[in-house]
Amino acid sequence: xxxxxxxxxxxxxxxxxxxxxxxxxxxxxxxxxxxxxxxxxxxxxxxxxxxxxxxxxxxxxxxxxxxxxxxxxxxxxxxxxxxxxxxxxxxxxxxxxxxxxxxxxxxxxxxxxxxxxxxxxxxxxxxxxxxxxxxxxxxxxxxxxxxxxxxxxxxxxxxxxxxxxxxxxxxxxxxxxxxxxxxxxxxxxxxxxxxxxxxxxxxxxxxxxxxxxx
Amino acid sequence: xxxxxxxxxxxxxxxxxxxxxxxxxxxxxxxxxxxxxxxxxxxxxxxxxxxxxxxxxxxxxxxxxxxxxxxxxxxxxxxxxxxxxxxxxxxxxxxxxxxxxxxxxxxxxxxxxxxxxxxxxxxxxxxxxxxxxxxxxxxxxxxxxxxxxxxxxxxxxxxxxxxxxxxxxxxxxxxxxxxxxxxxxxxxxxxxxxxxxxxxxxxxxxxxxxxxxxxxxxxxxxxxxxxxxxxxxxxxxxxxxxxxxxxxxxxxxxxx
Numbered sequence: 001x002x003x004x005x006x007x008x009x010x011x012x013x014x015x016x017x018x019x020x021x022x023x024x025x026x027x028x029x030x031x032x033x034x035x036x037x038x039x040x041x042x043x044x045x046x047x048x049x050x051x052x053x054x055x056x057x058x059x060x061x062x063x064x065x066x067x068x069x070x071x072x073x074x075x076x077x078x079x080x081x082x083x084x085x086x087x088x089x090x091x092x093x094x095x096x097x098x099x100x101x102x103x104x105x106x107x108x109x110x111x112x113x114x115x116x117x118x119x120x121x122x123x124x125x126x127x128x129x130x131x132x133x134x135x136x137x138x139x140x141x142x143x144x145x146x147x148x149x150x151x152x153x154x155x156x157x158x159x160x161x162x163x164x165x166x167x168x169x170x171x172x173x174x175x176x177x178x179x180x181x182x183x184x185x186x187x188x189x190x191x192x193x194x195x196x197x198x199x200x201x202x203x204x205x206x207x208x209x210x211x212x213x214x
Numbered sequence: 215x216x217x218x219x220x221x222x223x224x225x226x227x228x229x230x231x232x233x234x235x236x237x238x239x240x241x242x243x244x245x246x247x248x249x250x251x252x253x254x255x256x257x258x259x260x261x262x263x264x265x266x267x268x269x270x271x272x273x274x275x276x277x278x279x280x281x282x283x284x285x286x287x288x289x290x291x292x293x294x295x296x297x298x299x300x301x302x303x304x305x306x307x308x309x310x311x312x313x314x315x316x317x318x319x320x321x322x323x324x325x326x327x328x329x330x331x332x333x334x335x336x337x338x339x340x341x342x343x344x345x346x347x348x349x350x351x352x353x354x355x356x357x358x359x360x361x362x363x364x365x366x367x368x369x370x371x372x373x374x375x376x377x378x379x380x381x382x383x384x385x386x387x388x389x390x391x392x393x394x395x396x397x398x399x400x401x402x403x404x405x406x407x408x409x410x411x412x413x414x415x416x417x418x419x420x421x422x423x424x425x426x427x428x429x430x431x432x433x434x435x436x437x438x439x440x441x442x443x444x445x446x447x448x449x450x451x452x453x454x455x456x457x458x459x460x461x462x463x464x465x466x467x468x469x470x
Contacts (some may be wrong), residue, residue, distance in 0.1 A: 024321070039309065064390060065337070065340055065341060065344070065387060065390060066341050066344050068337065068339070068344075070282045070334070070338060073333075073334070073337045074329070074330070074333070074334055074337075077220070077337065077379070077383075078329045078332050078333045078334065078379075081375050081379065082322065082325045082329070085317060085325070085371070085375070086321060088317070089317060089318055089320075092314070092318070102233075109382075109386075110381070110382035111381075111382075111385070113382065113384075113385030113386035113387075113388060113389045113457060114386055114389060115389045115390045116390065117386055118382075118383055118386040118387045118390060120382075120386075122299070122333060122336075122379040122380070122382040122383040122386070123384030124377050124380030124382055125379050125380075125381045125383075125385075126333070126375045126376065126378055126379030126382070127375075128378060129363050129364075129366060129374050129375045129376075129377065129378020129379065129381075130371070130375040130378070131366070132364075132365065132366020132369060132374065133317070133362075133366040133368060133370070133371050133374040133375065134317055134366075134367060134371070136366055136367070136368035136378070137316060137317055137368045137371070138317075149239060153233065166388060182356065186364070201366055202372035214469065
């Protein structure tokens with residue numbers, strides 16, 4: 001029996017392949033690209049899994065901290081955290097007391113840091129911290145999980161050379177054999193949704209074992 | 215007075231009361247000259263007087279961490295007076311951050327009241343401090359995160375998210391500023407501040423239940439358990455540690 005899924009992609013057009021990957025992994029996936037669409041979709045039919053990706057426009061552009069304006073900083077580092085809260089509050093209202101599982105998908109950059117991406121790293125970790133506090137507030141009915149993916153999947157313009165190298169010596173291949181793509185990310189999202197019966201507020205890095213954080 | 219921070223110049227935001235005052239006094243006790251950065255000038259003057267009375271050196275820095283001109287001017291004035299800046303500690307937080315706030319009731323105004331001080335203030339203080347920290351052979355940037363940001367405290371939505379965001383901030387900025395020799399770290403304190411004591415005085419049963427969560431069986435003393443160790447983090451002994459979140463919480467949260 002297939003799983004029903006809703007994928008909310010706000011300012012995250014690069015996440016579109018995740019919908020197809022979810023379908024390929026056995027889900028029947030609807031997509032929403034705005035909060036209003038997502039809320040309407042849930043009011044219509046509550047899916048078994050709600051995937052959420054929310055980024056800031058231009059999130060992948062590297063910029064030294066000292067080159068940011070105060071306005072742009074808040075727009076990139078802070079606003080998407082609040083916007084995620086506003087979206088999730090809307091989804092919660094639409095869920096209306098029923099059981100639901102929400103899996104947030106974001107770049108793993110918040111857990112590793114990266115030169116030129118202080119705003120993005122702060123924002124992503126802020127969203128992940130928000131996920132934890134909501135998991136505590138809205139359980140047991142609404143369960144949460146976080147999937148951190150290889151950043152260029154969500155941010156194709158991001159300079160891969162800016163990403164930190166993991167600490168192994170010598171030529172490197174992640175122990176799982178490579179960096180996962182959308183197919184593995186989709187399987188992880190669905191697995192996290194199944195895991196939500198036993199757990200909430202947890203994070204997984206979908207990186208082939210590259211960082212093994214924490 | 216001699217100490218591990220002799221000759222260093224530091225700024226501590228939110229240094230007019232509570233933990234910020236203790237942080238300022240701890241840095242001064244190690245020999246640093248301390249800029250007491252405050253919006254409330256009278257409170258800042260009290261901190262300066264306490265440092266003076268203890269034999270340290272301090273100056274009042276009028277600073278609103280939500281205002282980029284104020285942060286730049288305050289930092290510039292201190293550097294003009296003392297010739298440099300080695301340590302920036304962003305401690306300030308909005309007073310509403312101590313109040314429980316369920317997610318469903320959070321307005322944009324509620325959010326900004328805290329985030330303009332937290333993430334906004336971290337950005338403005340870091341940007342203003344950068345050229346001076348880069349010139350220092352001992353550049354240190356510290357901010358105050360919280361265990362709430364790690365375990366996701368249910369009772370305080372905005373605070374948990376903002377303190378969590380500091381993790382990403384610290385990890386990325388440590389990488390960015392590493393080539394300049396500047397260390398960037400955060401501490402997560404759990405201490406019996408005045409506001410904590412007031413809260414538990416009104417809720418003694420909650421106090422007892424909370425203390426059971428601490429392997430050391432007590433809430434930390436702000437000065438000796440948090441501020442003094444934080445001053446050590448600013449010393450050369452920790453010049454090789456960066457991008458880290460340092461827990462001063464009596465073992466309450468087993469992060470990592």
